[in-house]
Amino acid sequence: MTTRVETDVAIIGAGPVGLFAVFELGLLDLKAHLVDILDRPGGQCTELYPEKPIYDIPGLPIVTGQELTDRLMDQVKPFKPTFHLGQMAAALKREDDGRWKLSTDNDVEIVAHVVMVAAGGGSFVPKRPPIAGIEAYENRSVFYAVRKMDAFRDKNILIAGGGDSALDWTINLAPIAKSLTLVHHRDGFRAAQHSVNKMRELAAEGKVNFQIASVKELHGPDGQLESVTLAGADRQEFAHPCDTFLPFFGLTIKLGPIAEFGLNLHENLIQVDTARFESATPGIFAIGDINTYTGKLKLILCGFHEAALAAQAAFHICRPNEKLRFQYTTSSSNLQKKLGVA
């Protein structure tokens, strides 16, 4: 069932720049809904480097990706944004009344006067191993995620990888699989130690077959896997029968459906003007790493500036008959009321 919501601004991407846009829009009484493929806000900051310090945020000499996200979430709280997490912004269409309809792959439709693309490098999607012809098997016998465990009952499963997903699913699927083989390029794992211990127990009991190997080829007609070619530590290749392959190598960033939105892209970036940060399509703005203009720097602080200016421009589209009065949070009791501090 499709859920349709109406708001002032739809923001694609809940990273630092998308979050700060909520704040700047909120000061202007504009409401926002955000869509993000990840299941929590923060974008690259929380997905790639939650623990790593960032040193170039003005006023915060040292802050980790997670702390910055937490602080931004605090900062936007007064404006009560709505998050649509764990879903991809899939399609963008103009409505008859001139507004935009952003549809997600989770059947949410956000109708808004303005869309702000704050998508960084695009969507986080599973890494696809560079194995010839793998596309033909995807979602038929090769899967990058486990949605329903029962779909894997009585299967001959091959899992590849050495991180938490690979180990967790090895442990969880072993009891229901007909057979389960885990392959990894070394006898060491990035995953949590207790998971590694558990996997080794299962291997000792003969419930998991662990091999130091990598997957070289896939075999089987019509997208149905029948066997794979593995290369062992000694580089010797051998056939391994299996009907299901689950590669777990983490996430990578791909532009994704934004490429199909009909925007003016230049090397996967959206060209904008530097007064409004609007694309060539009126009402569609691009802020943060996803945009490009003369002098562009991919810095979070530049994204914050872009969000502030884009919000001002968005106001005139959302409230064409109202006058925008620029105010400072330090002195405006009106703004302080919105922030819940006055």
Place this chain on the structure above:
Amino acid sequence: MKIHATDRNGKAHELEGRDGWTVMEILRDGGLDISAECGGACACATCHVYVAPEWFEKLPPASDAEIDMLDMALAVEPNSRLSCQLTCAPELDGLTVTVAPE
């Protein structure tokens, strides 16, 4: 120092290394298609390279963090390294790497 790098299309590049910079930065600034999504934080494994065997032994050994992060790289080989963890230095003049597939 010079870095000899082969890109994903098999094209050879000769790049000028800069002391103290990472090999990832030199590859990226040299226009090679290397995503290096995390910007050099050893957090994404998208700057994965294969080091020529004669150079592999001469490199400082990989840290535990790098070895762990290589678990997230695709098509890892015994001579795999993350180029954001390799720092240019005069003794690496002539370093030869190939960008791993993605």
